[in-house]
């Protein structure tokens with residue numbers, strides 16, 4: 001199996017069986033996102049504890065395999081991290097998906113980075129980049145408690 005096939009396999013797996021597709025009990029931060037071009041919808045729920053650590057993160061939503069896989073992988077990788085680390089992971093991911101060739105954060109382990117790199121294939125397709133980044137922008141909005149619904153077209 002080559003790298004491209006491995007990446008596709010992981011995306012298909014997460015797209016078909018999204019992890020953390022539920023609503024967190026007693027969440028204290030949340031935000032919604034919408035990608036009208038594709039119809040992807042996501043609602044991210046976060047529970048930060050008193051040490052600003054992500055005790056739980058989950059999402060509800062529907063959409064294409066890329067948007068679901070991205071939200072699934074994101075929620076898996078962010079759980080247990082501190083808020084400041086989450087922000088670094090988010091900005092590193094967004095840089096990678098837009099311009100850089102690799103991830104540069106020192107927070108994620110190599111196998112975790114591989115899961116994120118699975119999404120790098122969308123780079124060539126601007127429409128798909130919106131699918132892949134929707135849940136990440138929504139997570140940022142949730143952390144900032146901005147109450148703004150993310151719309152990829154605004």
Ligand code: ZN
Nearest residue numbers: 038040064131
């Ligand atoms: Zn989509």
